[in-house]
Amino acid sequence: MNTKLVLSLLGLCAIQATAQQFDSAFQLRHNPTTATRLQTLVKQRYLNDVAALNSTNKKETEAIYQKRLEAIEENFAKDQVLTDSRAQAYLTGMAATLFKYNPQLDTAGLRLLFSRSWVPNAASMGEGTIFYHIGLFTQMASESQAAFVLCHELAHYYLNHSGKKINRYIQTVYSDAFQQDLRRLQKTEYGRNAQLEKMIKELQFSNGRHSREFESSADSMALELMQATPFDTKEALAALAVLDSSDNVFKQELPLQKLLGSDAYPFKSHWIAAEEFGFASKKISPKDEDSLKTHPDCSQRIRALSNKAIAYRQAGARLFVQSADEFKWLQGAFAEEQVRAAIESGQVSRGLYLSLNYLNADPKNAVAAALVGDCLNRMYLHQKSHTLGKYVDQPHAGFGEGYNQILRLIQNLRLNEIAALAYHTLNRLSATGKGNGYFEAVLKQSASNFSTP
Amino acid sequence: MNFKTVLLSLLLPASLGIKAQQKLSIENVYRMSLRNAGPIVTNEEVKGYYSFYMSDKIDRKTNEYTLQLVDVNLNKLNDIKFQDSRSVTLLESSFNDNSIIFMFYNNDNNSVDYRMYNMEGKQTFTYSKPLDKRSEQFFRQAISFQSNEETENQNLFDIPGKGFITVTPLREGRNYTYDVTFFSSEKRRTWTYNPVEDGRVAQAQFLGASDSVAVLEVLTRPKLMSQKTESSLVGINLFNGRKVFEVNTIDGPQQLYPVNITVRRGANSFLLMGPYYGAQDNVVKDKSTGIGVWEMNNQGRLIRSKYNSWAQDMSKFLSVDRKGRVADMGYVYFHSLQQTADGKLFAIGEGYKKIADGVGIAANILAGGHVAGATKMRITDMLMLQFDGAFNLVGADVYDKNSNNFSLATASDYLSPHAMAMMAKAMGAFDYSFTQQNASHTSFTSAYTDYERTKDYKGLTFNTLTYYDGKVSRDKINLKTSATSLAIMPSRSGSVLVLEYFRKDKRLDMHIEKIN
Numbered sequence: 001m002n003t004k005l006v007l008s009l010l011g012l013c014a015i016q017a018t019a020q021q022f023d024s025a026f027q028l029r030h031n032p033t034t035a036t037r038l039q040t041l042v043k044q045r046y047l048n049d050v051a052a053l054n055s056t057n058k059k060e061t062e063a064i065y066q067k068r069l070e071a072i073e074e075n076f077a078k079d080q081v082l083t084d085s086r087a088q089a090y091l092t093g094m095a096a097t098l099f100k101y102n103p104q105l106d107t108a109g110l111r112l113l114f115s116r117s118w119v120p121n122a123a124s125m126g127e128g129t130i131f132y133h134i135g136l137f138t139q140m141a142s143e144s145q146a147a148f149v150l151c152h153e154l155a156h157y158y159l160n161h162s163g164k165k166i167n168r169y170i171q172t173v174y175s176d177a178f179q180q181d182l183r184r185l186q187k188t189e190y191g192r193n194a195q196l197e198k199m200i201k202e203l204q205f206s207n208g209r210h211s212r213e214f215e216s217s218a219d220s221m222a223l224e225l226m227q228a229t230p231f232d233t234k235e236a237l238a239a240l241a242v243l244d245s246s247d248n249v250f251k252q253e254l255p256l257q258k259l260l261g262s263d264a265y266p267f268k269s270h271w272i273a274a275e276e277f278g279f280a281s282k283k284i285s286p287k288d289e290d291s292l293k294t295h296p297d298c299s300q301r302i303r304a305l306s307n308k309a310i311a312y313r314q315a316g317a318r319l320f321v322q323s324a325d326e327f328k329w330l331q332g333a334f335a336e337e338q339v340r341a342a343i344e345s346g347q348v349s350r351g352l353y354l355s356l357n358y359l360n361a362d363p364k365n366a367v368a369a370a371l372v373g374d375c376l377n378r379m380y381l382h383q384k385s386h387t388l389g390k391y392v393d394q395p396h397a398g399f400g401e402g403y404n405q406i407l408r409l410i411q412n413l414r415l416n417e418i419a420a421l422a423y424h425t426l427n428r429l430s431a432t433g434k435g436n437g438y439f440e441a442v443l444k445q446s447a448s449n450f451s452t453p
Numbered sequence: 454m455n456f457k458t459v460l461l462s463l464l465l466p467a468s469l470g471i472k473a474q475q476k477l478s479i480e481n482v483y484r485m486s487l488r489n490a491g492p493i494v495t496n497e498e499v500k501g502y503y504s505f506y507m508s509d510k511i512d513r514k515t516n517e518y519t520l521q522l523v524d525v526n527l528n529k530l531n532d533i534k535f536q537d538s539r540s541v542t543l544l545e546s547s548f549n550d551n552s553i554i555f556m557f558y559n560n561d562n563n564s565v566d567y568r569m570y571n572m573e574g575k576q577t578f579t580y581s582k583p584l585d586k587r588s589e590q591f592f593r594q595a596i597s598f599q600s601n602e603e604t605e606n607q608n609l610f611d612i613p614g615k616g617f618i619t620v621t622p623l624r625e626g627r628n629y630t631y632d633v634t635f636f637s638s639e640k641r642r643t644w645t646y647n648p649v650e651d652g653r654v655a656q657a658q659f660l661g662a663s664d665s666v667a668v669l670e671v672l673t674r675p676k677l678m679s680q681k682t683e684s685s686l687v688g689i690n691l692f693n694g695r696k697v698f699e700v701n702t703i704d705g706p707q708q709l710y711p712v713n714i715t716v717r718r719g720a721n722s723f724l725l726m727g728p729y730y731g732a733q734d735n736v737v738k739d740k741s742t743g744i745g746v747w748e749m750n751n752q753g754r755l756i757r758s759k760y761n762s763w764a765q766d767m768s769k770f771l772s773v774d775r776k777g778r779v780a781d782m783g784y785v786y787f788h789s790l791q792q793t794a795d796g797k798l799f800a801i802g803e804g805y806k807k808i809a810d811g812v813g814i815a816a817n818i819l820a821g822g823h824v825a826g827a828t829k830m831r832i833t834d835m836l837m838l839q840f841d842g843a844f845n846l847v848g849a850d851v852y853d854k855n856s857n858n859f860s861l862a863t864a865s866d867y868l869s870p871h872a873m874a875m876m877a878k879a880m881g882a883f884d885y886s887f888t889q890q891n892a893s894h895t896s897f898t899s900a901y902t903d904y905e906r907t908k909d910y911k912g913l914t915f916n917t918l919t920y921y922d923g924k925v926s927r928d929k930i931n932l933k934t935s936a937t938s939l940a941i942m943p944s945r946s947g948s949v950l951v952l953e954y955f956r957k958d959k960r961l962d963m964h965i966e967k968i969n
Binding site: 179182183186189190191192193194270273383384386387388389390394395396397411414415 | 893967969
């Protein structure tokens, strides 16, 4: 193993040790015991589900259940499941309100969990696990909005949409007719792929249509679940509007000239210069695009729910059933946590954007400053060992311009420029970070990188 | 499960308790085969990548092909589908800022077919050039022989905004010549330039183009084995294919053998660079005197020239012997000429030596005649020269690497070192990979491969020399990996595309890595 590689690895170990050593710098805590307990419950549920399968297509169904289990376990393996007791208490409290006013619901086997992911989404896995991404929670304006999202995912679970999707898939792909078609095509020498592509397209359109129907019925049932509760059902419409614009957070261009560098090392505009290829991306026809969607348009969903959401609104409906202050505190903690999670899971470019966004919103926040420096330090070490490409995205027309700007910055910065930018930025913020162990450790690492020839 | 396994299980007796038929998935049945993949390049800058698949069989003679285009960030741009004969082979591609062209060899028709697409992926023009006895040899050889220089085409070159040009060696018996064909990307138009054949052996190399003239270096000699080689520059009008100029490269007491051209930015001229000799020298035997730089206009008029000799100018920076060989490097072949925005000119070269080929000599002795090459090439170190705006040499650095040997054909024994290097380049003998410059011309990166044998590491390495902010820095990527195989392709300026294939997992990981 050569010296350069050893030094790079030592550097990376130093970063990881720093993050663990300064766990207390962050507002939320990880509870390994809780994580282990939850994993056991997930595994047990899988075993029970497999044992209950009847013999028809058992092997194929079990294979799908296995893939689902792996997807859930991957969340635990990558530390994506939030096990902080205070955050969990809030989620459990929100659910308790729903269940109190909907006593008909069977809550045994449910596992309602926050995911540390920045992705503005929530997911019902179908076997009782529901992941509520903190990236979505941070965008909700009230507990009622957040409750609607939870109700929507619970609706998927209670309506057994996941089970129905699996069954439909199994019954389609492993039906005698479909298998016969595949066998016929396997023997076909000419035009085989064209016919297969047609089959795939039909399957995708059918899946898309059924998915959209499931989403609509989950929306509808979510309102039914909210109706009896003190939550404000009209907030369901606001929640859908938030979902419609949820990826705007990465569209926002950040004032990089202000956030990065210093008077001694100013930000250079050519670092974010774009280069165009010139070849246009092939556009899917609007008809095909609509047909392939798994969710109806948010505007369509809002229209579908509008009358009922207003009609169901109780007198005395509240935006917050639990403490509004606690809700705000949680959102602040989540804004920090999603950055930390992105960095720890190796999504350095996402981490850099989110940490800069966090710092921009709270310029005196020592942890925000440290997170920015941590991202830049990691970029330096990865680039030095020619592995940065595994941890950053490449610019894409589908990303927001704000995020693409960060990606271009990462592309254009040279190794010594990353080190210099990190060091000078942290140096400028040293008054903000003074006394914060995490910040000071990150600053020390950046000074070491900067002084390395 | 593949088809053969299904059939086998059907033949097995039921008493063995084996299920007659396993279930199929769409993934098992769908078949596509990758034929070729590579970068899409213009002006030595990678703009994206293409993959060429055989995506379906239409009938006994016809396949459906798919050209998949991705941008330099590996985002998918387009799938271009077309139908053609089963026996087409994709040879090269090029991009000229408004169009992309693919060159195919069609074995059924014995033709070279060109398909051109616009920026929306729509086919604009197709051209077809039937091959005859004189031209087919080159293309048959091209199919079986690939250069390892990912950004350097052998036959197809872009003319920005206008079209594409091909230079095809022609051979019939003892007659060696060439032709030049232009394919327009602006409208359906093509022309072919055929030089006057005077019985001399002529070998042409496309150097580049200005806004109106394509420039070739043409080496001629009386006969194949003749040692008297002359160099001339031929300028061909891009609009009508007529010769604009043909000038020998003798300038007073010097004769230049240009290998590189670059259009002078902001001026109606171009720069040529290459080794120069005394006007009366025998280039097969005599040493080159140094490196010359010419500035010429589109009419072929020499505007100015500058000669940097080994003995006086180069020796200030490098150790040079009386035969014009840089100590331990030997002769130098220049791969690339780079103008930077700060007014400097850089020449990136690689050393080579002619050495005796013991195997070849032994074969000749045994055969009693000249049946094998008696000399071979030893590829040595990299060299970077720096010139100021007046073409004065202001810096020279040698970048050492391990030497490796390369055998050439029988005829190479009679070639000048310069012509030998041109042949070696065409055969992929050099370790040089590519040079890329950024769009603002403030930085460039030259890349080459090497094999390292140290106590820390033994294996192939990918090496770069980068000019940035007035300095040249070196970087290296070790190519040993836990993957089954690893390949590096050029990417945007300052980066490379790393492909790692894991056979057990049937997974291909691609990621773009920046050069330090």
